[in-house]
Amino acid sequence: MSRRAVTDLASLLKDQPKLVKVLERHGVHVCAGCLLTLTSPVDRAAAYHGVPNIPAFLAALGLGAKPRRKHGRRASGRRRSS
Numbered sequence: 001m002s003r004r005a006v007t008d009l010a011s012l013l014k015d016q017p018k019l020v021k022v023l024e025r026h027g028v029h030v031c032a033g034c035l036l037t038l039t040s041p042v043d044r045a046a047a048y049h050g051v052p053n054i055p056a057f058l059a060a061l062g063l064g065a066k067p068r069r070k071h072g073r074r075a076s077g078r079r080r081s082s
Contacts, residue, residue, distance in 0.1 A: 009045045010038040012061065019061055026057045 013019060013030070023030060028049040030037055037045045042063060043054055051057045058064065 007041065008039050009042050012042060012063075013038075022060050026051050026060065028057075 009023075009028075009030070020030065026046065026049075028037065028046060028051060037048060040048065042061065043058060046054045046057050
């Protein structure tokens with residue numbers, strides 16, 4: 001497998017369709033209508049499907065772990081009163 005950057009799961013599967021079995025072992029089930037999964041970055045697709053160990057999943061696909069992007073709001077330092 002080449003170590004080139006993969007932008008999404010569809011590209012990875014197009015290059016190596018046999019990896020579907022690896023996806024299924026990790027709980028990522030892809031159907032033809034699953035546009036969200038297929039057009040997502042591989043690590044995000046794993047998160048959508050609740051893969052418990054994303055670095056192991058990426059390694060099983062022959063991909064290195066990528067740094068996680070933080071989402072959500074910044075902490076303001078203020079606490080909510082109850």
